[in-house]
Amino acid sequence: MAVQKKPKLAVWKFSSCDGCQLQLLSCEDELLQVAGAVDIAYFLEATRAELPGPYDVSLVEGSVTTPEEAERIRKVRKQSKFLISIGACATAGGIQALKNYKDVDGFIDAVYTNPEYIETLTTSTAIRDHVDVDFELRGCPINKYQLLEAINALLNGRKPNIPLHSQCIECKRAGSVCVMVANGTPCLGPVTQAGCGNLCPSFTRGCYGCFGPNDTPNTAALGKQFADMDMDERSIKHFFRSFNANASAFRKESEAHE
Amino acid sequence: MSKGKSMVAAKKKGNAKSKAGKKVVSSTRNIKVDALARVEGEGALYVRVKDDVIEDIRFRIFEPPRFFEAFLQGRIYSEAPDITARICGICPLAYQMGSSQAMEQALGVQVTGTLRDLRRLIYCGEWIESHVLHAAMLHAPDFLGLQDSLQLAKDDPEIVKTALRLKKLGNEILEVIGGRAAHPINMKVGGFYKAPRKESVRTLIEPLKWGIGAAIGLAKVFGTFEFPDYEDDYQCVSLRHPDEYAIHEGRIISNRGLDIAVAEYPEHFKETHIAHSNALHGMMMDGSIYYTGPNARYNNNYAQLSKLAKSVAKDCGLGKKCNNLYQSILVRMVETVFACEEALRIVEAYEEPDASCVTIKPGPGIGAGCTEAPRGICLHRYELDKEGRIVSARIQAPTSQNQPQIERDLRGVVQGNLHLSDEDLKWRCEQTIRNYDPCISCATHFLDFSIDRE
Structure with a gap:
């Protein structure tokens, strides 16, 4: 009997606190089941092992705040069939989008003594502002049950059931x-x-x-x-x-x- | 306790040793790794070796800077706990509580009694959650030559299942007291928005009794690992409290005679900004480097651990001091045993307080705060204007303080292990960095490893 290939899941990090990808590790009761249902192909916070793309599902945490990130998100998109941005940073720029309202040079001076070492964009922006995004999960942090629902829905070919009301x-x-x-x-x-x-x-x-x-x-x-x-x-x-x-x-x- | 025995004794594959002794023929070698795994954040390592002498070693942090100190300017004092929590999704309490303490000092109030106990209780939850995540899921695979804990789960499902359940217990404490595990919503300057109900706190009793035994079991399993024999004479900096093993309050002390109030820290610690890192390097005013984290706490405050925690330490092979940071995995489990006991003590004694927080009148002031994040001391200092708005903020995360010591350890480890193959040396370097449970998100976070051998 032919064995059906498991979908490949990748988790990517941009500017963020790690709290949203941590929600996957915080699915203590479900983690081993998730790991049984998908191949975790790239998830740096959890594993040294890396499988090459393309990936069936990419979870993207964090916002775009540096020229390198603006470049990297395009590469992630190219390798991903389905891209879900997760959390307030990825969907709205996060707390670091406060810099969009201020003079970034002044910000760098407030934190670092040698500003010439710092390379940063003047804005923090959502993933959707750079590439097409297939689904967004909100939250600071995201709700782990919504994450499981989104992964489950994708694996079963249906739309995630996530409320949009207030x-x-x-x-x-x-x-x-x-x-x-x-x-x-x-x-x-x-x-x-x-x-x-x-x-x-x-x-x-x-x-x-x-x-x-x-x-x-x-x-x-x-x-x-x-x-x-x-x-x-x-x-x-x-x-x-x-x-x-x-x-x-x-x-x-x-x-x-x- | 029998639990520990039922877990298959960890296999000592000793990736550390497997290829040791393999003679390297060529004198020029290049090693490159794109990203360090099983850490929180983005860091890189560069090593240049010429004729078996290390010429340069750099632990680079290129997690993008997020400028928290700058965002905080102009915000009202009461927003600091929620904003600073977003520095780190793994140890948000180190930021929520440190900033709260600083504001309380600036505004002249103190949090005591039951509210103080609740703070210690929720911090125990963060230690359990973070320590078990690191020890079992991120660090243990290194000692077994495995890529990750999912491989471990295939070889030995009981270890991983027990660890996940214990980690979940830490998160449950955070949820009962703080509303949720990542970025708790119930923490505020002066205490809590709402004191938890006695009946919900008491639901933690039975799980905590189980947790003590589970943590002991894991400690014993990890105690069977083989530990690389690198040690250093660490300048250990930690909190110390006269009445308890310091977690969330105390004076800042070291094993070299430092003993200061938290507010005095700017006179004793500095940060320098170097080209290869987006994290500021911490050091003492005299330029000496220091270490903060579980082994520093253990070395400085061993006497204040519980009897049970001490006996677990002894059973898994630790003495009263531990200067082998590979064994920090054991110290973390000893602290997890202690945190479960301490949490149980507080939970059993808990009575709902009359008020969930102390009354605060906004005004001008300067204050400092410091707690023991799972990975070391986290320093905060704020200045407020007459309306209670933040004029200036300074936050020193444990990983940025440890960065110079991490580089020093790497230098020692590389020098002592040049006989290893490039792949094994690379892994050993990664393991050395993981000893610190580095939170690069905190330090600002990617590990790109490259070694040039000439």
């Missing part, structure tokens, strides 16, 4: 008390995509936007609501400008409070 819907479903209505705590839940598992509100904290803008974000209305709650302009700007600072809806709203 965090607000999750709170209603879970019966969580609205932190903004009940406690006056600023919350990005109305404009942030669900996916974290309803975390912050269940800890009496306002959502701070790890999963980026949802499918229909009314950021202007929320910005006005924050102002009515006596948040100052700078605080509103910073609230929209964090881990998904360069996601279009969040970027525009933060700029409205410059």
